[in-house]
Amino acid sequence: MAKGADSGGVLQVSKCHCETGRKRHRIPDSVRIPFENLQTTVAQGIVHDDTEDEDGDEDGDEIMEDNQVLDDDDNDNDNNDNDNEEGDNGEVASPGHHFAHPPPPQLPPPIGAPPPLIPNQAPMGIGGAQADLMWMDNLDESDTDEVSEPSTDATQPTLHDSDSESDEEGVPQIATWRLNLTALSTVYNFYAVAYRDKIHISRPRSCVTNVLPTKPDLVLRPGPSHMGIAVGGYLDQFFPHQVNHLIVGDFGDKEILLLAYDDGDVIGFYTRHIEDELLRLEYDDEMRPPRPPKPFFHENVGKSAWGLAVHKQSRIIAVGANTHDVCVFVFALTGELYQHIEEADHVEFFRTLIKDENGVLGNRVISGGEKDNAKFVNGLERAVRRRDANWRIVLKTGSAGDNIPNVAFGSDADGEAEKVVAVDVKGNLWIMDIWGMNKCPHIRLDGLHSTRTPSDRQRLFQWPRELPRAWGVLILPESSFLPTKSYTDSLGLKPREAKYASNEKIGRWIDISTGIKHVKNNSTIHPWVRSGNENRFAINPHVQRRQRLESWYDFNTSSQVQSWSATIDEQGQQRMPLIQAKGKYQTKQKDVDGKLVLGDGSSIMRTYELDIELRSFEENGVGIMFERAIEQDRPANTVLRMMRWSHERLSNLIHVPELSIVVAGSLCGRVALVTLTRPVYENSPFKRGFKIEAILPTKKDEDSQLRPICPLLGVAIAPMPCSGKLGKADEPLGTRGYRLMLHYYDLRILSYEVYRNTATEELSVV
Structure with a gap:
């Protein structure tokens, strides 16, 4: 292990443990598993160790920019740069390989009308973009086998019986193009995974490999509400009541499992009730049938639910939906408490308030004039804050908003919830006041990529129809940031390797994208390219894949950028700090604290398809941008035969305060471990930052054929229930080990142990 004297504690990741779905569920070879369909032909020069999986499945995928042309010279230059950079693991493409070699067989262009859509596989996702289609041009037999079969019972879409499917043969059926569908309880030893409308609950049978039982210990299958039946499906009209997203979180002093459905239902279970039933089943000698617990919460948000x-402290729930709204469910703390009654779910348990994008209450208008109206609104606000009734507060984004895949809560200085922070698929970041009823307008912050102004040629031929979409958001308190003593230890690269942006519209930013070359055991080239298996890709020239030939920001035209970057020395210290005055950045000897964006001084992290952005907790502070964090190079216009479209979405974010990390999972099958940092040395040009310490599966895992070529169903992380060498639950923070589980569409699970010790060393991937 290399020494890094300034780091605040090494983050360590264990060797990968792999369990295939075929082995776990004891599925015979005669039964097909969706997405388990491609074997690997290994090229010479790729070394595999003895951890190779018995099935020989190959590695995962993502998609490069659409219509991007990579000729021999460009590719050679890129590869030479990579090979000569420090920390790039010395990886090279196969001998004689160039991305511009004759491509594999292409999918022919559609003639006339657009080709038909595969109903259950249309990746409309939460984005709803018409470009997100799966073309059916000349699919061969293997292609059709790769696609999950949709329901054919159009007459009774809400009564879809998934028990009749191949579940009975031991192959759980997945819902495609969703968000995170797995979770680990942080209190009890069980793992939850959603398969369409079912939630399988299982106890891992090993503290080392996290192996799961052949059959789940308990299955939850809550039915749809009356409103859910009326709303129907967004991704799947034939089977609407499928899970889009699930999380585990603290709700007061209790932990809950919360689920969002495609028909707009939102359902919550107390994990204590799940644990009680697991214990009963384990110790009941009479082997009585399971009695799945009933949900404590079951509401509907009017359209497909996602975020x-x-x-914890305020005991409220927020839900983002394809209505372009966020619903905040405020539970009564006094008076009549909320209690869901399954037989009467058409009853309104919550009083509804609607606030438009200007923060104006839309429920009632008092005819007595502005004074009477203000009196009414102020009285209503006091009533909501008293919380002697259950309230549903609908925060609308208006015409500027779009579908909302992820939401988070911002707190005030006392730790009480005061804001909802949300992202939509246009890239917008929304900061919305919860309690204020008297003209508290939402704050909308564009995606950073919107600062680019394309030229006429780019506008006609190259520039994307839409800017990168936002998929994830987290609120990160100062206590989660690890103290660091140098620039390099804070951001993962040297000051001269970073780029510096300064703009009146977006403020000051540090671009640390080149730090990807310092991430150990990471591959920036797709494993199929490295192993000489490019022919396994399909070519679809009609995919309107977003193309960004240039960076998110033009670093060459701004004098502000040049003047600011010149103030940063080789130690990453700012000689002359900059402050904002009258809309322009000026130098000053003494820095001035900025106004907090959120009441408690927390930072906001926003993720896009490939990029990670950390906004300053101060309005005039410095933000950090990491572009294309999980991207791997591959030939232009290539797609997976079973996917047909980009599935690069950094949408699965889990904050682990004890380890000072964010687990950032992408639908493409890769997961970044992001360490949050807080420089404590003098004259740092920024106050909070981050660095990517590992990307899983590692290059070694890929070369050992552990990573499957299919999307990620979910990523889950929680403390290890076994103490051993990793520490007990009552030991100091940071000494416990965490289990990290990556669950794929082909049912394969890759498991790691992650922990941070007290040694001052760099990241070690064992």
């Missing part, structure tokens, strides 16, 4: 957030 989920729970606030």
Whole structure:
């Protein structure tokens, strides 16, 4: 292990443990598993160790920019740069390989009308973009086998019986193009995974490999509400009641499992009730049938539900939906408490308030004039804050908003929830006041990529129809940031390797994208390319894949950038700090604290398809941008035969305060471990930052054929229930080990142990 004298504690990741779905569920070879369909032909020069999986499945995928042309010279230059950079693991493409070699067989262009859509596989996702289609041009037999079969019972879409499917043969059926569908309880030893409308609950049978039982210990299958039946499906009209997203979170002093459904239902279970039933089943000698617990919460948000957030101290829930709204469920603390009654779910348990994008209450208008109206609104606000009734507060984004895949809560200085922070698929970041009823307008912050102004040629031929979409958001308190003593230890690269942005519209930013070359055991080239198996890709020239030929920011035209970057010395110290005055950045000897964006001084992290952005907790502070964090190079216009479209979405974010990390999972099958940092040395040009310490599966895992070529069903992380060498639950923070589980569409699970010790060393991937 290399020494890094300034780091605040090494983050360590164990060797990968792999369990295939075929082995776990004891599925015979005669039964097909969706997405388990491609074997690997290994090229010479790729070394595999003895951890190779018995099935020989190959590695995962993502998609490069659409219509991007990579000729021999460009590719050679890129590869030479990579090979000569420090920390790039010395990886090279196969001998004689160039991305511009004759491509594999192409999918022919559609003639006339657009080709038909595969009903259950249309990746409309939460984005709803018409470009997100799966073309059916000349699919061969293997292609059709790769696609999960949709329901054919159009007459009774809400009564879809998934028990009749191949579940009975031991192959759980997945819902495709969703968000995170797995979770580990942080209190009890069980793992939850959603398969369409079912939630399988299982106890891992090993503290080392996290192996799961052949059959789940308990299955939850809550039915749809009356409103859910009326709303129907967004991704799947034939089977609407499928899970889009699930999380585990603290709700007061209790932990809950919260689920969002495609028919707009939102359902919550107390994990204590799940644990009680697991214990009963384990110790009941009479082997009585399971009695799945009933949900404590079951509501509907009017359209496909996606973003989920729970606030521990305030005991409220937020849900983002394809209505372009966020619903905040405020539970009564006095008076009549909320209690869901399954037989009467058409009853309104919550009083509804609607606030438009200007913060104006839309429920009632008092005819007595502005004074009477203000009196009414102020009285209503006091009533809501008293919380002697259950309230549903609908925060609308208006015409500027779009579908909302992720939400989070912002707190005030006392730790009570005061804001909802949300992202939509246009890239917008929304900061919305919860309690204020008297003209508290939402704050909308564009995606950073919107600062680019394309030229006429780019506008006609190259520039994307839409800017990168936002998929994830987290609120990160100062206590979660690890103290660091140098620039390099804070951001993962040297000051001269970073880029510096300064703009009146977006403020000051540090681009640390080149730090990807310092991430150990990471591959920036797709494993199929490295192993000479490019022919396994399909070519679809009609995919309107977003192309960004240039960076998110033009670093060459701004004099502000040049003047600011010149103030940063080789130690990463700022000689002359900059402050904002009258809309322009000026130098000053003494820095001035900025106004907090959130009441408690927390930072906001926003993720896009490939990029990670950490906004300053101060309005005039310095933000950090990491572009294309999980991207791997591959030939232009290549797609997976079973996916047909980009599935690069950094949408699965889990904050682990004890380890000072964010687990950032992408639908493409890769997961970044992001360490949050807080420089404590003098004259740092920024106050909070981050660095990517590992990307899983590692290059070694890929070369050992452990990573499957299919999307990620979910990523889950929680403390290890076994103490051993990793520490007991009552030991100091940071000494416990965490289990990290990556669950794929082909049912394979890759498991790691992650922990941070007290040694001052760099990241070690064992």
